[in-house]
Amino acid sequence: MTTLNEKPTQIYTCTAVEFELGQIVMTQGVSQLLGDLPHELLLLPCLARHTNGDWGDLCIEDKVANDEATRHGLRILSAYRFGNERIWVITEGDRSVTTFLLPSEY
Numbered sequence: 389m390t391t392l393n394e395k396p397t398q399i400y401t402c403t404a405v406e407f408e409l410g411q412i413v414m415t416q417g418v419s420q421l422l423g424d425l426p427h428e429l430l431l432l433p434c435l436a437r438h439t440n441g442d443w444g445d446l447c448i449e450d451k452v453a454n455d456e457a458t459r460h461g462l463r464i465l466s467a468y469r470f471g472n473e474r475i476w477v478i479t480e481g482d483r484s485v486t487t488f489l490l491p492s493e494y
Contacts, residue, residue: 400448404441404458409479414488421473421490430475431488434468438477438486444468457481467491 412435414427422430437444441458443451445467457464464479476494479486 398448400451402441403455407458407464407479408483409439409486410484412486415490415493417490417493418475418488421470430470434475434477438466
């Protein structure tokens with residue numbers, strides 16, 4: 389039974405196509421966040437999720453927009469948590485570079 393205040397549950401199915409990552413870089417903020425931790429601890433799992441269409445902590449509308457972006461050469465953005473911090477992974481529309489950054493650095 390649903391109440392008047394409840395929104396219907398939306399179901400998302402990824403329809404992304406394979407895309408190139410280009411050069412992979414990180415901002416100074418991400419580098420500082422990781423500190424002495426091996427960068428692979430965060431970057432490789434997030435990168436694997438990003439390339440497989442697991443867009444992380446995004447609303448359904450943004451996930452659908454990412455799926456479309458993979459087909460039409462537009463910017464792709466994923467968002468993941470690392471502890472209490474949120475990290476974005478952005479692949480540029482021309483697929484020349486994928487950047488790990490903090491939202492405050494955008």
